[in-house]
Amino acid sequence: MSSSASPLMLISQRRKFVIYLAVLTGMFMASLDMQIVATALPTIAADLGNLELFGWVGAAYLLATAAVTPFYGKLGDLFGRKPVFMVAIALFVVGSLACGMAWSMESLIAARVLQGLGGGGLMTSAFGIIADLFEPRERSKYQGYSSAAFTLSGLAGPVAGGLISQAFGWQYIFLVNLPIGIAVIAVLLFAMPATTQRQSHRVDFPGGLLLAGAVTMLVFWAEAVLGGGAGGGPLVYILPILIVAAQVSFVVVERRAAEPIVPLHLLRNSTIALSLAISVVSGVATLGMLNYFALFLQTVTGLPPALAGLLFLPSSIGSLSASIGVGYLVARSGRYRPYPIASMALGIVVMLLFSLVTAATPIWMIGVLMFFFSVCIGLQMQTLMSAVQAAAPRKDVGAATGTITLARMIGASLGLAANGGILHGALLRGQAGLDPAVVLQLGVPVAELTPARIAVLPLEIATQAVSVFQAAFANVFYFGAGMFALGLVAALALKDVRLPVEQKNAAKATVPPQAVPAHE
Numbered sequence: 001m002s003s004s005a006s007p008l009m010l011i012s013q014r015r016k017f018v019i020y021l022a023v024l025t026g027m028f029m030a031s032l033d034m035q036i037v038a039t040a041l042p043t044i045a046a047d048l049g050n051l052e053l054f055g056w057v058g059a060a061y062l063l064a065t066a067a068v069t070p071f072y073g074k075l076g077d078l079f080g081r082k083p084v085f086m087v088a089i090a091l092f093v094v095g096s097l098a099c100g101m102a103w104s105m106e107s108l109i110a111a112r113v114l115q116g117l118g119g120g121g122l123m124t125s126a127f128g129i130i131a132d133l134f135e136p137r138e139r140s141k142y143q144g145y146s147s148a149a150f151t152l153s154g155l156a157g158p159v160a161g162g163l164i165s166q167a168f169g170w171q172y173i174f175l176v177n178l179p180i181g182i183a184v185i186a187v188l189l190f191a192m193p194a195t196t197q198r199q200s201h202r203v204d205f206p207g208g209l210l211l212a213g214a215v216t217m218l219v220f221w222a223e224a225v226l227g228g229g230a231g232g233g234p235l236v237y238i239l240p241i242l243i244v245a246a247q248v249s250f251v252v253v254e255r256r257a258a259e260p261i262v263p264l265h266l267l268r269n270s271t272i273a274l275s276l277a278i279s280v281v282s283g284v285a286t287l288g289m290l291n292y293f294a295l296f297l298q299t300v301t302g303l304p305p306a307l308a309g310l311l312f313l314p315s316s317i318g319s320l321s322a323s324i325g326v327g328y329l330v331a332r333s334g335r336y337r338p339y340p341i342a343s344m345a346l347g348i349v350v351m352l353l354f355s356l357v358t359a360a361t362p363i364w365m366i367g368v369l370m371f372f373f374s375v376c377i378g379l380q381m382q383t384l385m386s387a388v389q390a391a392a393p394r395k396d397v398g399a400a401t402g403t404i405t406l407a408r409m410i411g412a413s414l415g416l417a418a419n420g421g422i423l424h425g426a427l428l429r430g431q432a433g434l435d436p437a438v439v440l441q442l443g444v445p446v447a448e449l450t451p452a453r454i455a456v457l458p459l460e461i462a463t464q465a466v467s468v469f470q471a472a473f474a475n476v477f478y479f480g481a482g483m484f485a486l487g488l489v490a491a492l493a494l495k496d497v498r499l500p501v502e503q504k505n506a507a508k509a510t511v512p513p514q515a516v517p518a519h520e
Contacts, residue, residue, distance in 0.1 A: 015191060016133050020142060022187040026089050027126035028149050029177055030119035033096075034061060035157025036173050043170045048105045060109045063220065064116025065123070066409045067212040072121040073128065073402020074204070074261045077395060081129045082192050086185060088121025093181035095119075099174035115174075123150075124402040129192075131389045131397045136499040140336070140386045144327020147382035148320045156316070207253045208261040214246035218410065262403055263396050270495065271391040272400060275384040277490045278340055279407040280414075285347060285483035286377045287408065288415010292423065292476065293370070298451035299469040301366065302359050311363070314371035322378025334498035336383040340491040343379035346372060347484035355477040358470060376484075380491075381408075390499050415483075419476050426475045430468030438464055 037044070037057050044057065076084045095115025102108035130142055164173045221239040254260040266272050297303045297311060330336050350372050357366060385404060392400035424447055431439060431446040441461050442449065446468050454462050 011193065018187065018191045020130065020133060022184045022191065023085065023126040023129045024146055024149055025180065026085070026092075026122045026184050027146065028153050029180060030065075030092060030122035031150050032153040032157050032160065033115065033119060033174075033177070034058075034065070035153070036161040037061075043165050044108070045105070047170065048102070048108060056109050057105075057112055060112040061116040061119065062409070062413060063216055064113045065120035066406060066413065067216045068117055068120040069124050069406040069409065070211050070215075070261050070399075070402050071208045072124040073398040073400070073405070074208070074259075076125050076128045076398035076402075078259065080194055081125055081132060081398070082188065082194055084121060085125040085129065086188065088118045088125055089181050089185055090118065091115075092118030092122060093178055093185075096174045096177035096181070100171040102171075124398075124405045127385060127389075127401045127405065128398040131401060136334075136386065136390045138331060139389065140330035140382065140499065141327040143382040143385050144323045144325075144330075144378075147327075147385070148323035148378065150381065152316055152319060204254070204257040204259055204261040207250055207257050210246050210250040210253060211261060214243050214250060215406065215410065217243050217246065218413075262399055266392060266396060266400055266403065269391050270493075271497075272388050272403075274490050274494050275388045275391075276404055276407045278344070278380065278487045279384055279404050280411040281483045281487040281490070282343070282347075282376075282380055283408045283411020284415035284418065285351070285480045285487070286373070286415075287412035288417075288419055289373075289476075289480055292419055292473075295451075296357075296469075296473050297366070299449075299454060300357065300359065300466060300473060301361065301363075302451075302455075302466070303363070307363075311367055311370050314367045315374040318371040318374035319378045322375040323382055324378075326379055327382055330383060330386060330499065335496070336387050336499070337491075337494045337496045339383045340380040340494065341488065343376045344484050344488035344491050346379070347376040348481050348488065350376065351477045351481035351484060355474040355481075359466060380487075386499065387494070419479065422476050422479055423472050426472035427468060430471055434464060434468065 072084060072088060092115055095111055095118055098111035098114055099108060102111050127143070127146065130146060131139060134142055161173050164176065217239050221235065221243065251264070254262060254264050293312070303311070326339050330339070350369055353369055357369070385401070388400050388404045389397055427447040434446075438461055442457070442465060444453070446465060449465055454465055457465065
């Protein structure tokens with residue numbers, strides 16, 4: 001638990017709310033830009049050329065964001081949340097401007113790296129500021145709103161990217177960030193007080209660089225190797241060795257650092273360690289799965305793009321209702337353990353039911369499954385954040401927040417790559433089981449079939465192609481169920497504690513409230 005309360009807890013409720021809305025807007029922009037390019041990429045590639053590089057438009061942002069996340073959490077602890085958040089949003093705005101002015105695919109990728117350097121700070125620092133603004137129980141309610149916004153941005157990103165690029169041009173999916181970002185800077189400049197006194201600090205650059213290197217290599221390995229980009233080349237063997245070497249070096253450096261970027265004592269706390277493990281596996285099973293639902297709905301069920309897109313509406317409702325509802329429940333009872341358990345158990349059921357979906361499955365039933373899939377996200381995302389922040393000492397809240405944010409991103413990255421690799425491999429095996437004459441009539445390998453191409457195939461041929469996709473996606477869903485099962489084991493091991501009751505004069509309390517066992 002924290003050893004002292006944050007001065008931000010003592011400002012007026014109205015001022016808290018203004019600051020909260022500003023940082024939530026910044027976080028929403030950063031998380032939105034992780035997915036907003038998905039539907040605009042074909043247009044971008046047609047304009048800038050170098051189609052073979054377009055995957056790096058998304059990967060560059062993800063890599064940069066993951067690499068700097070640990071830095072921002074610790075820097076917020078050392079120098080205060082306000083200046084760190086302001087630097088992050090300034091980098092994000094400048095990066096967005098550079099993206100909108102890109103003249104080639106290479107320049108756009110470089111601009112996305114700059115944008116990601118700011119985006120990682122916005123997501124990490126936002127949760128840190130919320131921890132400083134509110135007491136643990138009240139914090140759960142606002143973390144619920146924040147987690148709902150985070151999830152909603154992932155669902156809304158592809159839709160917003162397609163609409164904006166079609167109506168105004170792809171440049172405006174980036175340029176729209178400029179006026180919003182500048183407004184956030186102006187609000188925080190006047191509304192948010194500084195909370196850290198000026199003093200000298202020794203920033204743990206060696207530890208941060210080693211962690212950033214390990215994470216970057218891990219994400220690259222997941223994207224390039226598991227996803228099939230690197231095939232069976234030397235990266236399959238070289239990158240894991242380098243990752244392990246970087247991780248071992250990181251531990252050695254952190255043990256000797258005066259102000260470690262990730263204090264190792266945090267990892268010895270069972271609540272924090274288990275929450276990080278759950279965040280990784282749930283990231284694989286949820287955030288790493290979202291990108292594949294549109295393809296699944298259009299290939300296996302034959303739904304047109306517009307109707308498939310509408311089925312993401314139940315997902316939005318599910319994540320919003322679960323995140324906000326759980327936030328209020330945790331704020332009232334102080335108990336968070338039941339919700340990650342329920343999330344993981346429900347996820348197993350939902351994944352297994354998705355594996356049974358066929359073209360004959362009623363649309364309403366698919367909508368119900370989409371709803372409960374996102375409920376799984378809402379039940380655990382903010383509760384784990386609240387658990388970690390309550391378990392960490394006040395001086396390490398930023399580092400703990402950055403670490404769990406990083407865990408989610410690693411999970412999402414691994415999930416995107418692993419699910420893609422499983423799907424691609426299953427499609428190849430499915431094609432091997434088809435009659436050669438059928439494969440010839442397809443015109444392209446099964447893995448390259450698009451929903452539009454399937455729609456114009458003769459009925460008998462299209463049926464066989466769809467059956468291959470259905471079996472392949474079943475493997476993806478079985479993998480997701482397995483990940484949820486691992487998460488369930490970790491969630492059951494969480495201690496059953498209560499978050500401390502809100503203290504109106506927390507800064508004046510001589511003895512800080514502690515999390516207590518739920519049975520006391």
